[in-house]
Amino acid sequence: MRKPLLLRTSFGKEEIEAAKKVLSSGILSDFIGNAGEKFLGGKYVKGLEAAYCRKFNVKYAVAMSSAATALHAAIAALGIGPGDEVILPPITMSATATAILLNNAVPVFADIEKETICIDPQSIEDKITKRTKAIMVVALYGQGANLPKIMKIAKKYRLRVIEDNAQSPGAKIGKDFVGTIGDVGIFSLNCHKVINCGEGGVLVTNNARIAYRAQLVRNHGEVVLDDLKDRDTVIFGTNYRLTELQAAVAIEQFKKLDFLNNWRIELADYLTSKLRNFKGIILPDTKPGFTHVYYQYPMRFIKKEVGIKRQTFAKALRAEGFPLGEGWVQPLYFFPIYQRGTIYKEKINCPFECKYYDGKVDYRKGLCPAAEDLCNKELMLTGICAWPLTKKHIDLFVTAIKKIFDNLEELKLYERKTKKC
Ligand SMILES: *Cc1c(COP(=O)(O)O)cnc(C)c1O
Numbered sequence: 001m002r003k004p005l006l007l008r009t010s011f012g013k014e015e016i017e018a019a020k021k022v023l024s025s026g027i028l029s030d031f032i033g034n035a036g037e038k039f040l041g042g043k044y045v046k047g048l049e050a051a052y053c054r055k056f057n058v059k060y061a062v063a064m065s066s067a068a069t070a071l072h073a074a075i076a077a078l079g080i081g082p083g084d085e086v087i088l089p090p091i092t093m094s095a096t097a098t099a100i101l102l103n104n105a106v107p108v109f110a111d112i113e114k115e116t117i118c119i120d121p122q123s124i125e126d127k128i129t130k131r132t133k134a135i136m137v138v139a140l141y142g143q144g145a146n147l148p149k150i151m152k153i154a155k156k157y158r159l160r161v162i163e164d165n166a167q168s169p170g171a172k173i174g175k176d177f178v179g180t181i182g183d184v185g186i187f188s189l190n191c192h193k194v195i196n197c198g199e200g201g202v203l204v205t206n207n208a209r210i211a212y213r214a215q216l217v218r219n220h221g222e223v224v225l226d227d228l229k230d231r232d233t234v235i236f237g238t239n240y241r242l243t244e245l246q247a248a249v250a251i252e253q254f255k256k257l258d259f260l261n262n263w264r265i266e267l268a269d270y271l272t273s274k275l276r277n278f279k280g281i282i283l284p285d286t287k288p289g290f291t292h293v294y295y296q297y298p299m300r301f302i303k304k305e306v307g308i309k310r311q312t313f314a315k316a317l318r319a320e321g322f323p324l325g326e327g328w329v330q331p332l333y334f335f336p337i338y339q340r341g342t343i344y345k346e347k348i349n350c351p352f353e354c355k356y357y358d359g360k361v362d363y364r365k366g367l368c369p370a371a372e373d374l375c376n377k378e379l380m381l382t383g384i385c386a387w388p389l390t391k392k393h394i395d396l397f398v399t400a401i402k403k404i405f406d407n408l409e410e411l412k413l414y415e416r417k418t419k420k421c
Contacts, residue, residue, distance in 0.1 A: 009196070010256055010387060011249075018248040029243040033220040035227035040215060044247035048202070051254050052187070056177045058204045060211035063247060064218060067166040067188035067201035069240040071099035071136075074162050074184045074203055076235060077213035080105045080133045083356035086162075087127050088136035089119040089145075090331035090371045096138055096164050097332050101343055104351040106361060108132070109333050111368040115285045117298060117379070118145030120370070125153055131359050134160040137182060139168035141381070142264070142295040143286065144178035151181065162186075166201075169194060170261045172291040184210050189246070194260055194295055195253035197246040260387050261293045267385035267394055268294040274398040278405055280305030282378075296325070297385045300378040308411045310377060313404060316411060320400035325381035331371045333363035 022028060022044065030042025040046065045063045052061035064070035080086060084105040088096055089112050097107040110123035117140050124135055135154060137145045147163075154161045161182030165171070169187050171178040179185030184207070189200030203214050213235055215221070221237035242250075272283050282300035286292045301310045314324045337343050341352040341361070352361045366372070384397050404411065 009191070010253070010260060014252040014255070015249045018252050019245060022245045022248045025244075028245050029241065031219055031241045033223050035224040039219060039224060041219075041241065042244045042247075044244040044251065045242055048242070048247045048250050048254070051251060052202050052204055055254070055257075056180050056204060058180050059206045060204065060208065062203040062211055062214045062218060063242040063250075064186075064201040064203055064214075065240045065242055066190060066199050067164070067186050068093075068095035068099065070186040070201035070203040070214075071095060071162070071164060072102045073214045073217040073240060074186060074210075075099050075103045075105065075134075076217045077184065077203075077210045078134060078160050078162070079213075079234070080160075082351055082354060083131060083358070084133040085129060085131040085359060086134045086136055087119075087124050087132060089138055089140075090333055090368050091117065091140065091329065091375060092138040092164065092332065093166070093329065094332060094335070096136055100136070101337075101351065104354070105133070106131075106351055106357060106359065107332075107338075108361075109331070109363070109368055109371075112371045112374065113146070114300065114370050114374055114378070116143060116145065116287065117141065117374065118143065119150070121146050121149040121153060123368075124150065128153075128157050128159070129359060131357075132157065132159060134162055135182075136162045136164060138164040139171055139178045141284075141298045142168045142171055142293040143284070143290060144168065144171050144173050144181075146287070147173055147178070147181045154182075160184075166190070166193060167295040168293055170257055170291075171293045174289050180204060180206075183207060184214075189250050189253070194264075194293070195250070195257050197250040197253060200242050200246050200250055263387040264294040264385050265292070267389065267391065268292070268297055270391055271297060271385055271394050271398070274394065275299075275401070278401060280307075281401075294385050296381045296383055299380045299382075300374070301380050303377065307408055308415060310380065312411055312415055314380065316404045316407075317400055320403065322382070322384070322397050322400055325379075327375040327379045328381060330375055331368055333367060334365065338363040 032038040049061040082104040085108045086100045087108045087110050090109040100107045110127045111120050113120045163179050163182040163185035165179030165185050166188035184205040187202045189197045216235050217237040218240040280302040314326045317324050341349045
């Protein structure tokens with residue numbers, strides 16, 4: 001058995017020097033919750049925001065304490081609240097949906113397209129009601145959803161589009177960066193993402209009003225409305241601020257984004273070329289014009305064609321030293337908060353049942369068949385296509401897969417034996 005591969009972070013002397021500089025300055029955060037210059041943070045926070053604006057060609061960037069808080073700020077900035085519905089896919093991180101619940105709006109789950117694993121435009125259209133205010137689109141594992149179609153639907157029904165792009169910074173559709181196509185997009189700087197500063201997030205938009213409102217949410221906005229002579233804006237905030245220390249590290253990480261993405265793309269393309277001939281393993285499907293940045297390398301396992309269970313396949317691969325994700329999260333509506341309909345306290349079902357909400361939630365199992373099927377039976381994920389791993393590691397991975405395919409009869413026998421006892 002090979003030792004499992006451990007991935008290293010991409011921190012180098014640049015991040016360490018940047019952090020030291022901030023520590024020596026003594027100013028670890030430079031926000032003040034009053035109207036004035038420091039309402040918008042210190043020089044590293046502003047520097048990080050400027051870097052996002054330049055790179056992604058957007059007018060406004062607002063650094064946040066995480067992508068999860070940035071998602072909530074986006075919901076609040078759009079004025080989405082009690083009685084409103086937001087459509088989103090069920091295969092995503094829990095925070096995509098809880099951002100909606102935090103403003104007492106109702107998440108409505110639309111199914112996914114199996115080919116891209118992202119939200120299915122047709123299913124979105126089927127779920128639109130008079131209560132729908134926005135579509136939350138998630139770019140999963142490094143590839144954008146079918147945004148050209150989704151933007152058309154949004155226009156037709158006058159809906160806002162929020163892009164959860166925590167996983168796919170640098171992904172593109174045509175010339176446009178994913179995360180900048182909808183009304184507002186968010187990025188993550190969490191330690192598990194392609195680039196990180198421990199925890200952090202960035203919200204981007206071309207809409208001045210959305211940016212302003214997000215800034216208010218980030219820094220106790222209710223406090224400054226009087227000073228800004230803005231008594232009409234309905235909003236309140238909390239503390240979603242990024243520190244100078246985090247921002248300084250994030251600025252250095254952000255400079256490495258293209259390098260890290262290109263590394264991933266090269267390894268992923270190489271892996272795809274090596275896996276083409278294994279029957280029953282469906283490789284990532286990149287639509288024409290879409291740039292995939294391979295936060296993960298997703299594959300679909302077709303049991304009928306391979307002849308063994310996904311579980312057996314994954315176990316055998318693990319024994320060769322290559323961990324493999326079987327599925328990822330369960331479809332979010334399986335979680336108890338949706339099944340029981342309680343998020344605040346026992347017997348209170350707000351916002352799923354509430355005097356402002358005249359819809360009826362539907363979170364039964366079977367709601368999104370493609371998503372459920374994909375999670376339970378088909379999806380396999382590997383993080384092997386990432387710096388500092390090389391084609392040599394990919395070759396070992398492919399050799400391990402080949403070994404499994406060479407021993408399918410034995411594995412079938414193993415399945416039959418383990419079933420009996
Ligand atoms: C990681 C992730 C988030 C949350 O990011 P944080 O920065 O950890 O809050 C949100 N959505 C998706 C799809 C993610 O993968």
